[in-house]
Amino acid sequence: MEKISESVVKKDHAPKMSGRSVYVGDYSGDGVLTGKFLRSTLARAKVLGVEVPPLPDGYFYVDKTDVPGDNNVNIVLDDTPVFARDTVEYIGEPIGMVVGPEEQVVDRLLSEIKVAYEELAPMLDLRKADTVFFNYEYEKGNLEKAFAEADKVYEEEFSTGYQDQTYLEPQGMMAEPEENGHMYVHGSMQCAYYVHGAVMRALGCRPDEVHILQDVTGGGFGGKEAFPSILGCQVAVAARKANAPVRCIFGRREDLEFTSKRHPSLCVYKVAVKNGKVTGMDIDVKFNSGAYTTLSPVVLQRGIICASGVYSFDNLHVHGRALKTNTTPSGAYRGFGAPQTFFAVEMMMNHIARDLGLDSLQFKEANLARQGDATSTSGKYHFPIPLPEMINEVDRACDFRRKHLEYEKPQTGRYRKGIGMALWFHGAGFTGSGERDHIKAVCKLHKYPDGTVEVLASNGEIGQGLRTTFPKIVAHELNLPLEKVYYNHPDTARVPDSGPTVASRSLMVVGELLRRAAIKLRTQWIEGEDQIVEEHFREPDFMIPFYLDKFQGDAYPTYAWGVGAIEVELDTCTGISKILGAYGSFDVGTPIDYNIVIGQMEGGYLQGIGYASIEKMDYDSKGRIRNNSFSDYLIPTTKDVPNLKCMLHVEQYPDGPYGAKGAGELPLVGAPGAYVAAVEQAIGGKVSLHHAPFTAEDTLNVMMKEAE
Amino acid sequence: MDAIRFVLNGQEVSYEGNASDRLLDVLRDTYRATSVKCGCKEGECGACSVLMDGVLVNSCCVAMGAASGSSVTTMEGFRETKRYAVLDRAFAAVSAVQCGFCIPGMVLAAEALLSKTPHPTEDEIREGLSGNLCRCTGYNAIVNAVSAAAKEGNGLW
Numbered sequence: 001m002e003k004i005s006e007s008v009v010k011k012d013h014a015p016k017m018s019g020r021s022v023y024v025g026d027y028s029g030d031g032v033l034t035g036k037f038l039r040s041t042l043a044r045a046k047v048l049g050v051e052v053p054p055l056p057d058g059y060f061y062v063d064k065t066d067v068p069g070d071n072n073v074n075i076v077l078d079d080t081p082v083f084a085r086d087t088v089e090y091i092g093e094p095i096g097m098v099v100g101p102e103e104q105v106v107d108r109l110l111s112e113i114k115v116a117y118e119e120l121a122p123m124l125d126l127r128k129a130d131t132v133f134f135n136y137e138y139e140k141g142n143l144e145k146a147f148a149e150a151d152k153v154y155e156e157e158f159s160t161g162y163q164d165q166t167y168l169e170p171q172g173m174m175a176e177p178e179e180n181g182h183m184y185v186h187g188s189m190q191c192a193y194y195v196h197g198a199v200m201r202a203l204g205c206r207p208d209e210v211h212i213l214q215d216v217t218g219g220g221f222g223g224k225e226a227f228p229s230i231l232g233c234q235v236a237v238a239a240r241k242a243n244a245p246v247r248c249i250f251g252r253r254e255d256l257e258f259t260s261k262r263h264p265s266l267c268v269y270k271v272a273v274k275n276g277k278v279t280g281m282d283i284d285v286k287f288n289s290g291a292y293t294t295l296s297p298v299v300l301q302r303g304i305i306c307a308s309g310v311y312s313f314d315n316l317h318v319h320g321r322a323l324k325t326n327t328t329p330s331g332a333y334r335g336f337g338a339p340q341t342f343f344a345v346e347m348m349m350n351h352i353a354r355d356l357g358l359d360s361l362q363f364k365e366a367n368l369a370r371q372g373d374a375t376s377t378s379g380k381y382h383f384p385i386p387l388p389e390m391i392n393e394v395d396r397a398c399d400f401r402r403k404h405l406e407y408e409k410p411q412t413g414r415y416r417k418g419i420g421m422a423l424w425f426h427g428a429g430f431t432g433s434g435e436r437d438h439i440k441a442v443c444k445l446h447k448y449p450d451g452t453v454e455v456l457a458s459n460g461e462i463g464q465g466l467r468t469t470f471p472k473i474v475a476h477e478l479n480l481p482l483e484k485v486y487y488n489h490p491d492t493a494r495v496p497d498s499g500p501t502v503a504s505r506s507l508m509v510v511g512e513l514l515r516r517a518a519i520k521l522r523t524q525w526i527e528g529e530d531q532i533v534e535e536h537f538r539e540p541d542f543m544i545p546f547y548l549d550k551f552q553g554d555a556y557p558t559y560a561w562g563v564g565a566i567e568v569e570l571d572t573c574t575g576i577s578k579i580l581g582a583y584g585s586f587d588v589g590t591p592i593d594y595n596i597v598i599g600q601m602e603g604g605y606l607q608g609i610g611y612a613s614i615e616k617m618d619y620d621s622k623g624r625i626r627n628n629s630f631s632d633y634l635i636p637t638t639k640d641v642p643n644l645k646c647m648l649h650v651e652q653y654p655d656g657p658y659g660a661k662g663a664g665e666l667p668l669v670g671a672p673g674a675y676v677a678a679v680e681q682a683i684g685g686k687v688s689l690h691h692a693p694f695t696a697e698d699t700l701n702v703m704m705k706e707a708e
Numbered sequence: 709m710d711a712i713r714f715v716l717n718g719q720e721v722s723y724e725g726n727a728s729d730r731l732l733d734v735l736r737d738t739y740r741a742t743s744v745k746c747g748c749k750e751g752e753c754g755a756c757s758v759l760m761d762g763v764l765v766n767s768c769c770v771a772m773g774a775a776s777g778s779s780v781t782t783m784e785g786f787r788e789t790k791r792y793a794v795l796d797r798a799f800a801a802v803s804a805v806q807c808g809f810c811i812p813g814m815v816l817a818a819e820a821l822l823s824k825t826p827h828p829t830e831d832e833i834r835e836g837l838s839g840n841l842c843r844c845t846g847y848n849a850i851v852n853a854v855s856a857a858a859k860e861g862n863g864l865w
Contacts, residue, residue, distance in 0.1 A: 009800045016808030017796055019743020019783035023809065026742035166843050168747050168755055168809040218745075218809030219843050252748040463807030463844045595803035595849070602846030603806065630752030630841070638834040638847045 004476055004658050007595035010468045011486065012216075012461060021216040024172040024187040025249045032174070033058075034103045035238050035248040038096040038113055039258065040088035043122035043326040043623030047088060047095060051114040059100035059109060062238045069204025073233050074197045075226050080292040080329065082202050082233045087120070089291035090326050091624045092258035099238045099246050122326035124623050126266055126288045131324035133289050134297045136304060138551035140378055141315030143272075146280030150272035154352050158269070158344035159691045160672070162617040162625075163262040163610075165333050166635050169218020171259055172249035173231045175199075175239035183236050186213035189228035190220045190460050191500035196492045198229035199236045210236075211493035220462040221607070222332030225502050226294050227259050256628040260331025261617070263287040263299055263322070265340035267307070269348045272315070276356065278349075278367050280315030283307045285341060289322045290329035296322040299330070301431045301548075303337030305555045308376045309345035310387060310423045312369035316376060326623050332502065334604060335669045338426060339611065343692050346422045346673030350680070351688050360677075361391070361404065361421055368423075379544045379554030386651045387423055390563040390585040393647055394421065398583045400565050407681050416684060417580070419567040420677025424670035427556030428653075428662030429505040432546040439499040441537040443510055445474060445517045449528050453478065453521070455487040455514060457498035459506040464664050465596035466506055472592060473511050473657050477518030478525075496534070504560070504662025507592060511657040513537060540655045558653045560666040561587040564605065566674040570682035575700035577679050581643040582609055582671075589653045589661035601646040601667045608671025610636045612692050712776045716741070717785025727773030731765075732756045734772055735782060743783035743812040747841070754840030757813035758782050764820035764839070783812035791819060791864050798857035799850075806844035814840045818854045826865040827858055 015021040038050070038061075052061045064071050064083040071085065072078035084095045098109045123129050147153055173187035185199050192212045199210045212232070217224060231248060239246040250259070265287050272280040285304050289296040304320035353363035369375075371384045395401050403419045411417070429435055444456040453474060461467040471485035478485070498510045517535040524531065539557075546553030564584040568577040584605050591597035614634045617627040627633040646667070652659025672692040679699060680689045687702055711722035716739055723734060732749070735741040735758065744767055747755030751769040758767045759781040786792050795815055798804075805811050814837060821828060821836030828836065833854050834847070842850060858865070 007803060010803055010805065012808070013800045013803070013805050014796075016805045016811055017799055017815070018787045018792075019812040021808055022742070023745070025746065026736075028740070029737065168753065168807065168841060168843055169745070170747070217807065219807040221843070252750070252753075465803075465806075593803070599803055599806060599845055599849055602848045603844045604846075606846035607843070629750060630748050631750075635841060635843065636847075637839075637841065638837045638851065641846075642830070642834055644846055644848055 001594065002590055002658060004472065005591045005594050007593050008468065008472065008482060010465060011471065012467045023169055023218055024174055024215045027174065032245045032247050033099040033101055033242055034106055035097045035099040035235055035246045036106050036110055037094045038098065038110055040084065040091060040093040040095055042088060042117055042119055043091050043124065044120040045088050045117035046120065047084060047086060048116040048118055050096060053109060053112040055109065056105065059098065059105065060242045061096055061098055062241050063096035066241045067202055067237050068240060069202050073230050074201045075229060075294050076297055077293045080230060080294060082237060090328055092328060094234065097234060097238050099242055122623050124325055124327065124619065126264065126286055126323060126325060129323035129325050132321050133293045133324055134300050134322040136300060136551055137319045138377060139317040141280065143280045143282055143315045143317050146272040146315040149274060150279060151274050153270060153272050155270045156348055156351060157690060158267045158347060160265045160340045160343055161693055162264055163333055163615050164256055164617060164633060165221040165223030165261065167219025167221060167223055170250040170252055170255040171227060171231055173228055173235045174245060174247040175235040176245040177239050177243055182209045183239065184211055185232050185236050186215050187228060188217045188224055189214050190224045190462055190502060192460065192490045192492050193458050193497045194226065194229050194500055195232040199232050202233035203236055203240060211491060213491040214460040214489045216489065217460060217462045221334045222336065223259060225332040225500065227331065253628045256633055257625045258328055260294055260329050262333040263289065263330040263337065263340065267341060267344040269344060271348060271352060273352060276358065276366060278311060278313045280313060281308055283318045285320040287322045288325055288330060290325060290327045292329040294329045294331045296330065298431055299332065299337040303341045305376055305427065306338040307341040307345060309342060310369055310425055311367040312373040313367065327619055328625060334607065334665045336503065336665065338669045339608065339672060342424045342669050343672040346670065347676060347690065350677050361401065364423055375555065377555050378552050382542055383558050383653065384651055385561065386587050386649055387561055387563060390561060390587060390649045393585040393649060394563045394565050394583050397645055397647065398565050398567060398581055403567065411684055414572050416570045416572060416682045417568065418570065418678040418680065418682030419565060420674045420681060421565040422670035422673030424562045425559040426504060426662060426666040426669055428508050428558050428560055429556055430503045432548055432555055435509060435537055436539045439537065441499040441510055441513060442496040442534060443498040443513045443517060444496055444532055444534045445521050447521060447531040449530050451484060453480065453485045455485065456495045457510055458490045458495050459498055459510055460490060460501040462501060464600060465593060469507055469592040469596060470511065470514055473515050474518045477515055478522055504664045504666065507660055508656040508662045509537065511592065511660060512655060515657040557655060558661055560661045560663060562666050562670050564670050564674040566678045568678045568682055570679065570699065572703060575696035577682060577699065579609065579641045582641050583645045584667060585647045585649050586667055587649040587651045588663035588666060589656055590650055590659035591648060592657065592660050597648065597663055598646055600663050602644055604664065604667030605646060605671055606636050606641055606644060608668035609641055609675055612672035612675035612694065614693060614695060616693050616695055712772050714775045714777060715779040717781060723772055725772065727771060729772045730768055731770040731772060731775050732767040735767060741782045741784050745809055745812065747809065754813045754817065755810055757816050757840060759816055759820060762823060764817055783816065786816060786819060791861060794861035794864060795857045798853040798860060801856065802849045802853050804845060804849035804853040810840055810842040814842065814850060822858055822865040830855065
């Protein structure tokens with residue numbers, strides 16, 4: 001193991017362990033007003049009027065008319081309103097907010113507000129949705145010829161449901177007017193500068209008139225990428241009106257129902273096969289965006305880039321659309337569009353192999369991409385693809401090949417076994433030209449006269465370990481003890497914009513900038529002086545530039561790779577598939593801290609298994625999400641996957657710090673493909689499964705149909 | 709109306725509010741024991757776990773009337789103990805703390821488990837922590853930490 005990979009005690013361990021860390025809900029409530037939302041009860045309606053009861057002193061009703069700047073939240077586009085415009089577009093859309101000193105009084109006032117609606121017909125069906133928010137298409141080769149010359153052509157449809165991030169700390173933000181008239185907004189978030197841009201615009205003020213601090217954040221997983229921009233604007237507008245601090249902390253039900261979650265998807269695959277190899281794919285991808293666009297364009301981009309999986313063939317056409325429905329806006333969640341399409345392509349490959357009478361793993365191996373091959377978007381896999389070795393590692397860990405053959409034979413009795421494997425990658429860093437054209441990351445190191453060094457960057461510690469790994473890189477390069485280097489939660493008034501905490505980019509992209517900054521500081525180091533060095537993002541030279549209009553080029557500089565196998569024992573009486581073991585080999589390059597990276601892999605893999613198996617969330621015929629509590633939306637506990645084994649395979653990336661690549665999202669991405677394949681094998685016969693999550697109820701339904 | 713008397717982290721206190729108030733809210737708002745986290749307010753996630761007379765409870769589901777006469781321990785009290793120091797080292801050694809929000813409740817669940825079963829098997833640890841949700845870690849590190857603490861703290865529990 002490299003020196004840098006040796007684990008240290010995390011810098012934020014002590015305050016978090018002892019309960020001393022201050023999350024946004026933990027600040028004293030003295031003098032702080034509580035904000036709660038008036039939310040739409042209809043999925044689509046004109047708002048004809050809002051009748052607010054007389055308000056006691058110190059209580060305020062806040063809505064769109066109170067927004068001093070622009071009532072549009074700056075995300076990728078700006079169609080999300082701070083407070084509802086003349087219509088509401090989904091159940092739960094914030095129409096207004098009541099703020100005041102006593103929570104119970106706020107609740108009472110909210111219950112007394114009367115909203116007059118003119119109800120309109122909502123669009124709730126992804127298949128019928130006709131408002132196309134985003135539409136991308138790319139192709140290569142000659143697909144028509146591939147289909148004409150194919151031995152066989154396969155066509156199947158796959159769907160996936162919602163997944164909620166379910167960070168343990170619900171959304172929460174607080175806005176405090178400062179004496180100089182500036183606005184200070186802080187809370188639970190991933191991207192302080194996103195919130196900064198949004199609040200600035202909503203308040204109609206200059207960059208220096210707003211500053212944003214990331215408080216200690218109780219998990220994000222994408223759920224606190226864009227959403228805090230919206231909530232940040234709302235509390236800032238309320239604080240401006242009340243001229244007092246306003247805090248809004250979501251309840252769990254509110255959070256589960258009304259905050260962004262993973263896009264439900266519908267994918268149709270048409271695949272040409274000749275001589276036992278895939279020669280072409282025609283793929284249609286639909287993502288359910290919900291009522292506003294939020295991050296859907298970028299989620300869709302990643303989803304369709306991944307649609308052909310880890311395989312290499314010449315003829316490909318991919319068409320992706322993000323469609324509007326009158327439901328809670330979907331958004332970022334670890335994996336960011338990739339888990340949906342990787343599920344589809346992995347199941348598709350299994351089904352083709354079975355029809356051809358081939359072992360699915362051997363069929364996949366025969367079609368694997370190799371270093372130097374073109375990517376789906378006609379970029380290039382510049383670096384080695386270690387999947388064959390990783391497959392063998394997983395095989396050794398769980399005896400995959402033998403079990404997969406054995407469980408394929410007809411099984412009888414109450415309990416039946418199955419094992420599935422999925423292969424996947426995660427493009428490390430922002431999609432396409434994002435790093436180069438939009439993010440343009442900047443970071444600084446501040447060396448104080450006493451020789452301590454502060455990292456100045458805008459990436460948030462959300463549990464993934466940045467407060468430890470960033471200083472480790474800097475301390476390593478400066479040859480300082482780790483205690484001498486520190487990284488605090490970012491405040492936009494103090495730190496440059498090193499970009500958002502997303503896309504598994506922080507360590508790989510910003511970590512490398514910090515490494516280079518540290519080298520610079522080392523060469524300029526003057527004992528006893530106060531010194532600042534700065535470093536700017538440069539795109540690696542080897543990249544084939546990505547152009548979104550053509551949807552062509554290197555969508556990512558490099559890839560993290562994943563191989564996962566899951567073994568289940570199905571109880572045919574209950575439909576429950578008990579997980580006997582979940583095994584994963586993950587290549588995220590050099591781990592900058594072994595424990596931290598293994599923690600990311602285990603946590604992410606288990607989230608993926610949850611997504612695949614028990615995390616079912618849907619809306620009813622009115623557009624209301626009913627799985628809004630932990631008794632209706634189940635996430636894994638300690639007892640669901642006791643045998644979870646993650647291994648690291650290291651393929652170093654020369655442009656990441658010490659060879660590190662993006663890590664955080666990878667382990668989640670392929671889990672559904674492995675789990676559902678295992679359940680499919682356990683059910684047996686000729687059953688083909690096409691959606692995730694695949695619950696015990698789904699299993700019983702399939703078995704009952706088979707029995708008919 | 710009489711105040712509700714109970715012992716909080718070793719100190720006798722008397723609460724002047726309603727018997728129907730939630731222990732969770734009272735601990736956080738009145739006594740500023742903010743290590744006690746609110747993750748769902750309906751007894752499902754365990755983030756608000758505290759010890760009541762040594763028994764692990766979800767403080768969101770305890771009315772103040774029921775806390776009368778009891779001894780309540782939150783992380784503010786537990787972190788001063790030798791047992792905490794052992795758990796602290798064990799959690800640190802395997803980096804079992806990620807976002808940290810579930811941790812105070814999780815550690816108190818570990819304390820409740822070890823008090824009853826000083827040398828638990830892995831299955832017993834998983835059972836003992838099964839009421840405390842963690843979304844970050846996948847649980848392995850936490851289970852390993854509790855297992856290591858049980859070994860290292862031999863005799864403390």
